[in-house]
Amino acid sequence: MKDQPVKLSRQCFRRVRPSFLCLCCIIFLSASTTGAEEIRYRVRFRGVDDRALRNDLRSVSNAEILRNRPPASIRQLQRRAERDIDRFNGVLRSYGYYDPSVRVTIQEDRRPVRVRFQIEPGVRYTFRDIRFTLIDHDDPEVYRAGFAEWVAPEIGQPAIAREVVRMEERLVRWLSNHGYPFARMADRRVEVHHNDQAMDIKFTMERGPSARFGPVEWVGLERVRPAFVENKQPWLQGDQFEGAKMRTYQRRLMDANLFSSARIVKAESLTDEGELPLQVIMSERRHRSLSAGVGYRSDEGGSVRLGVEHRNLRGYGERASIVWDVSEIGYGVNSLYRKPDFRTVNQNLNVATRAALEEPDAYRSRNVGTLISIDRPYRRNAIVSGGVGFRYTAVREEERDERFGLLYFPLGIEWDGSDDVLDPRRGSRRSFAVAPYRDMINSEIVFLKSRASLAYYHPLTRRPAVDFAWRGIFGQIAGVSRDALPADERLFAGGGGSVRGYAFQSVGPLDGKRPLGGKSLWVTSVELRWRINDDFGLVAFGDGGAVYEEGWPDGIDDTQWGAGAGFRYFTPVGPLRFDLAFPLNRRAGIDDPYQFYISLGQAF
Numbered sequence: 027m028k029d030q031p032v033k034l035s036r037q038c039f040r041r042v043r044p045s046f047l048c049l050c051c052i053i054f055l056s057a058s059t060t061g062a063e064e065i066r067y068r069v070r071f072r073g074v075d076d077r078a079l080r081n082d083l084r085s086v087s088n089a090e091i092l093r094n095r096p097p098a099s100i101r102q103l104q105r106r107a108e109r110d111i112d113r114f115n116g117v118l119r120s121y122g123y124y125d126p127s128v129r130v131t132i133q134e135d136r137r138p139v140r141v142r143f144q145i146e147p148g149v150r151y152t153f154r155d156i157r158f159t160l161i162d163h164d165d166p167e168v169y170r171a172g173f174a175e176w177v178a179p180e181i182g183q184p185a186i187a188r189e190v191v192r193m194e195e196r197l198v199r200w201l202s203n204h205g206y207p208f209a210r211m212a213d214r215r216v217e218v219h220h221n222d223q224a225m226d227i228k229f230t231m232e233r234g235p236s237a238r239f240g241p242v243e244w245v246g247l248e249r250v251r252p253a254f255v256e257n258k259q260p261w262l263q264g265d266q267f268e269g270a271k272m273r274t275y276q277r278r279l280m281d282a283n284l285f286s287s288a289r290i291v292k293a294e295s296l297t298d299e300g301e302l303p304l305q306v307i308m309s310e311r312r313h314r315s316l317s318a319g320v321g322y323r324s325d326e327g328g329s330v331r332l333g334v335e336h337r338n339l340r341g342y343g344e345r346a347s348i349v350w351d352v353s354e355i356g357y358g359v360n361s362l363y364r365k366p367d368f369r370t371v372n373q374n375l376n377v378a379t380r381a382a383l384e385e386p387d388a389y390r391s392r393n394v395g396t397l398i399s400i401d402r403p404y405r406r407n408a409i410v411s412g413g414v415g416f417r418y419t420a421v422r423e424e425e426r427d428e429r430f431g432l433l434y435f436p437l438g439i440e441w442d443g444s445d446d447v448l449d450p451r452r453g454s455r456r457s458f459a460v461a462p463y464r465d466m467i468n469s470e471i472v473f474l475k476s477r478a479s480l481a482y483y484h485p486l487t488r489r490p491a492v493d494f495a496w497r498g499i500f501g502q503i504a505g506v507s508r509d510a511l512p513a514d515e516r517l518f519a520g521g522g523g524s525v526r527g528y529a530f531q532s533v534g535p536l537d538g539k540r541p542l543g544g545k546s547l548w549v550t551s552v553e554l555r556w557r558i559n560d561d562f563g564l565v566a567f568g569d570g571g572a573v574y575e576e577g578w579p580d581g582i583d584d585t586q587w588g589a590g591a592g593f594r595y596f597t598p599v600g601p602l603r604f605d606l607a608f609p610l611n612r613r614a615g616i617d618d619p620y621q622f623y624i625s626l627g628q629a630f
Contacts, residue, residue, distance in 0.1 A: 065098070065100060065102075065103050066096050066137075066138040067089075067096065067103060068141065069084075069089050069090045070140055070142045070143070072142060072145065073145040073147070077488070079118075079121055079147075081488070082117050083143075086110070086113040087110045088113075089106050100132060100134055100139070103141065107143070110130070110143070111128045111130065114143070114145065115128060118145075120188070121186055122151045122185040122186050122187075122225075124151050124218055124223075126145065126148050127145070127146040128144070129143070130142065130143050150185075151184070152183060152185055152223070153181055153182065153183055153189075153224070153226075154181070154224035154225060155224075155226040156226075156229075157226075157227070158197065158229035159229075159231070161230060161232055185224070190216065190227060193227070194214060194229065197229060202267075202269030203268050203269050205267050206233050206234050206235070206237070207237050207302055208235065208237075209231065210234070211230070215227070215228045236266075236267075237296050238264055238265060238266055238301050238302070240293070242304045243303070243306070244256075245306065245308065248310050249310060249341060250285075250308075250310060250338060250343070251342055254282075254341065254342045254343055255279060255306070258367070258371060259275055260275055260278075261275075263301070267302055272304075279306075279308065283311075283337055284338055284343055286309045287307075287309045290307075291305045291307060293305075314334075315334075315335050315337075316334055317332070317333040317334075318333070319331040319626060321623075321624055321626070322623070322624040323621070323624070324618070324621045324622050325530045325618075326353060326530050327353060327355070328353065328354060329351065329352065330351070330353070333349040333350070334347065342366070343366045344363070344364065344365050345363070347361065347362045348360070348361045356382060356383050356384035356385050358381060358384070359380070360379070360380045362376065364376050373401075373402040375400055376398070376413070377396070378397045379395070379397075380394070380395055381394040384514065386531055387531065387532075388423075388513060388516075388518065388540060388541040389421055389422065389513035390422040391419055392419070392420045393419035394417075394418055395416060395418065395419075396416060397436070398413050399411050399415075400412060404439065407443050408439060408440065408441040408442075409439070409440050411436070414433075415435075415436065416433050417430075417431075417434070419514060421512055421514055423513045424537075430468065430471070430512045431465060431466040432463050432464070432466070432512070432515070433464050433466055434462065434463040438457065438459035438460070439457065439458055440456070440457045441455065441456045441457070442455050444483055445483075448600030449596070449600055449601050451483055452483050453483055454480070454482045456479070457477075457478070458479075460475070460477075461474070461475050462474050463515070471506055471510060471511075473503055473506045474503070475501075476501065476503075477500070477501040479497065479499045480497070480498050481496065481497040482495070482497075483495050490556060490558075491557040492555065495553040495630065496551070496552050496553075497549075497551045497552075498548070499524070499547070499549040500546075501517045502546045502577055502578070503515075503516070503545040504545070508543065508544060508576075511543075513543065517534075517547045518533075518543050519531070519533040519547050519549055519571045520533035520534070521621075522621075522623035522625065522629070524569070524571055525551075525570065526569050526590060526621060526623065527586075527588025527589065527590060527607035527608050527609040527620070528621070529617070529618065533586045534584075535575055536616065539615075539616055545577045546573070546578055546579055547572065548571060548572060549571035550571065551567065551569045551570075552567065552569075553565055553566070555628075557594075562593070562596070564591065564592070564593060565591065566590075567589065567591070567592065567605070567607075567629070568588070569588045570586065571585065571586060572585045572586065586609065586611060588608065589610055590607035591605075592604055592605035594628075599626070600626050600627050601626070603626065603629065605622060606621075607621050607622070609621075
């Protein structure tokens with residue numbers, strides 16, 4: 027029997043053809059990629075010195091972003107890199123470079139392959155003319171003077187896109203601060219003149235109606251009393267509207283440490299009296315907390331700290347806390363009562379007490395004292411304080427027992443411009459404190475104690491993330507001889523908080539191995555902090571310092587130097603610190619070969 031030919035209809039072929047073709051494509055692609063080697067590569071940028079610009083170019087580069095997903099061929103890598111050119115041109119224009127040149131080359135002979143972007147930004151355009159108009163006001167000259175105060179410095183500056191946005195924001199904010207809560211940008215026209223390499227901007231503003239502050243509704247209060255949040259309000263109903271005062275109010279509420287969020291919402295329209303109603307929406311955080319901490323220093327031994335705090339004792343933001351600390355050289359109990367907005371907004375009353383037994387190598391002290399002080403902000407990031415305190419102490423030094431009743435009047439200022447409390451990476455901190463003392467038991471003992479410190483933080487490199495940190499401390503006591511001073515009021519150095527590598531308080535004059543303390547000291551520390559990743563970091567450090575019997579340093583011959591390295595584990599609350607330090611000019615029979623320290627937070 028002969029084989030019969032199989033006849034397929036046109037309709038059947040139409041049904042089969044798509045699936046057949048797909049199958050062929052899959053087989054072809056599988057065959058073509060089987061055994062294909064992935065192209066590992068690195069990306070290099072040339073011709074860009076501006077670190078911020080280079081970082082922004084990297085952030086938009088697919089070649090950089092997809093580096094861990096290597097292509098299967100050089101051709102695919104070439105296409106991936108070429109697609110970045112348009113993205114780079116957009117970034118360069120945002121930095122004011124409107125005639126850039128971007129070329130990409132693939133260096134196939136390198137392993138891994140190099141993707142090289144050669145970037146020539148060209149001439150940077152500048153702002154030439156900046157104008158604005160008000161579409162709902164006949165005489166914009168009324169506002170031109172205030173606008174010109176911050177626009178004039180922009181003329182001739184690089185035509186950076188984000189600066190245009192900032193101008194717009196500042197203009198709206200300027201009108202808001204002068205009574206117009208609904209001011210908005212109606213239009214923004216930007217003209218780029220390539221012949222002159224310049225940019226002209228014209229803002230068109232809609233001012234909106236003038237307003238005064240109206241009634242305020244507080245939403246979300248549970249345990250905090252309305253009088254507390256009302257007292258922090260920097261305006262009265264009927265005052266001319268100022269947007270800056272709303273931001274000040276929001277900051278004051280968040281600084282009270284009672285709310286997890288605070289948001290001010292403006293009404294959509296004014297009342298018939300021309301007032302703007304406001305609604306303050308707040309979410310209270312928990313007001314009670316427990317704290318605990320442990321540490322270990324080879325010179326001081328282990329330490330434990332336990333604390334309890336209430337941040338809203340009577341509904342007006344009063345803070346009360348008790349902290350117990352125990353270590354191998356003593357123990358103590360500290361209490362603090364803090365009343366915010368004492369007599370006036372942002373002025374705080376503090377009542378602190380401490381009772382302790384301290385037994386370092388230098389002395390044995392049983393003491394109890396209280397300090398009543400007032401503090402308030404002074405300019406930006408600074409706090410000034412002053413008060414009166416009394417401290418009764420019974421000190422035993424060798425075989426001599428003495429009692430002192432010290433009345434003192436501390437004054438101080440602290441300025442914190444760093445970016446983090448426990449792990450600062452940039453900025454600085456400064457402090458100065460001075461306090462006159464008078465002994466109410468031994469009337470001839472009168473002295474003045476002062477201390478100044480400065481710390482500076484600066485990131486050196488971004489990749490790898492290496493930060494530089496430096497600290498300097500100077501202290502002085504004037505008025506009486508060192509031996510007439512209570513031993514627990516003298517100046518000491520050495521240990522994890524000052525000169526690492528030396529035992530606690532051991533830097534300075536000694537009687538055998540017993541520290542005597544002094545009337546003046548200086549300490550300096552420097553660190554290089556390398557943050558390996560989000561969890562781990564390494565530190566190299568060097569410390570130096572000296573303590574002097576007299577009120578002024580008399581040279582550097584007595585300086586003790588220490589150096590070492592540390593490991594950091596970054597937790598959500600701050601870095602856990604492990605430091606190993608060595609004395610560089612070790613004193614025979616006095617200093618151990620090394621010291622190590624474990625605690626929470628950077629050394630300074």
